[in-house]
Amino acid sequence: MSAKQIDLSALKAKAYQFRREILETLEGAGSGHPGGSLSAVEIFISLYDVVMDHRPNEPKWEGRDRFVVSKGHVTPVVYVTLANYGYFPKEELKTFRKFGSRLQGHVHYKVPGVEFNTGSLGHGLSYVNGVAMAAKLKGADFKSYCIMGDGEIQEGSVWEAAMTASHFKLDNVCAIVDYNKVQENGLVNDIKNMEPMGDRWRSFGWNVIEVDGNDFEQLLKAFDAFKVTKGKPTVIIANTLKGKGVPFMELKCGWHGKAPNKEQLADALKVLY
Numbered sequence: 001m002s003a004k005q006i007d008l009s010a011l012k013a014k015a016y017q018f019r020r021e022i023l024e025t026l027e028g029a030g031s032g033h034p035g036g037s038l039s040a041v042e043i044f045i046s047l048y049d050v051v052m053d054h055r056p057n058e059p060k061w062e063g064r065d066r067f068v069v070s071k072g073h074v075t076p077v078v079y080v081t082l083a084n085y086g087y088f089p090k091e092e093l094k095t096f097r098k099f100g101s102r103l104q105g106h107v108h109y110k111v112p113g114v115e116f117n118t119g120s121l122g123h124g125l126s127y128v129n130g131v132a133m134a135a136k137l138k139g140a141d142f143k144s145y146c147i148m149g150d151g152e153i154q155e156g157s158v159w160e161a162a163m164t165a166s167h168f169k170l171d172n173v174c175a176i177v178d179y180n181k182v183q184e185n186g187l188v189n190d191i192k193n194m195e196p197m198g199d200r201w202r203s204f205g206w207n208v209i210e211v212d213g214n215d216f217e218q219l220l221k222a223f224d225a226f227k228v229t230k231g232k233p234t235v236i237i238a239n240t241l242k243g244k245g246v247p248f249m250e251l252k253c254g255w256h257g258k259a260p261n262k263e264q265l266a267d268a269l270k271v272l273y
């Protein structure tokens with residue numbers, strides 16, 4: 001287990017607060033991606049609060065753990081997280097997707113705390129492999145994390161990267177699949193079935209851990225298991241709920257890439273859990 005003392009109820013309170021701020025940020029912009037942001041809140045908080053070694057006041061610190069958001073459209077959860085952990089002022093969230101702001105719709109390295117530009121799906125894991133290989137060559141012991149969407153991993157490039165990571169025994173790589181069951185235009189397993197998900201990754205030589213990805217205890221245990229796994233990369237298959245926290249957004253592909261208006265925001269905040 002992590003040496004750090006973990007206060008689960010504080011983490012849960014933070015998840016509620018992040019979801020509220022994600023919805024408010026989206027309403028302020030009038031566009032953006034709620035579904036895949038809301039599903040990933042517990043994953044982000046676990047990483048930034050407990051799992052990763054990072055320094056918000058020194059974002060390029062050489063020893064930092066790297067985190068690449070390969071599903072680069074989920075900027076609401078990325079920027080709410082970075083602002084809350086002190087990478088930039090929270091006030092700046094009000095500029096999200098506005099002309100002249102550095103907080104645009106897809107993650108960009110000019111924002112403190114963002115490692116790598118993404119948006120075109122399917123590229124994050126290859127980048128992380130490169131970073132992890134460089135770490136091994138240099139004898140650096142930081143870890144590299146990469147979150148991908150369940151629709152995203154239908155991309156062939158992901159499986160090329162999966163082969164590479166296991167071939168080179170990149171046990172400093174941890175991929176996280178946000179298995180929220182929904183992509184842009186429908187259910188993942190109707191559009192292109194990814195089951196049996198765990199066996200697919202296992203057959204590519206990965207250590208596979210399947211968890212409820214909206215449950216902090218399970219996530220934190222999985223990250224601990226990753227840290228002690230040697231000789232192969234780890235994938236955490238995080239079973240989540242797209243739109244989690246707002247019942248009328250849950251599992252609805254209509255809320256993949258649509259911001260709530262003022263009225264919908266008020267309705268969402270009434271039922272948010």
Ligand SMILES: Cc1ncc(C[n+]2csc(CCOP(=O)(O)OP(=O)(O)O)c2C)c(N)n1
Pocket residue numbers: 033035036037071073119120121122148149150151152153178180182183184242256
């Ligand atoms: C290469 C590429 N094709 C298509 C898109 C358009 N697009 C943006 S998000 C998305 C759906 C992604 O679904 P998923 O990976 O399940 O993301 P999540 O549910 O976590 O939001 C698509 C098709 C893109 N950004 N990149």
Ligand SMILES: [Mg+2]
Pocket residue numbers: 036149150151178179180181182183242
């Ligand atoms: Mg999805």
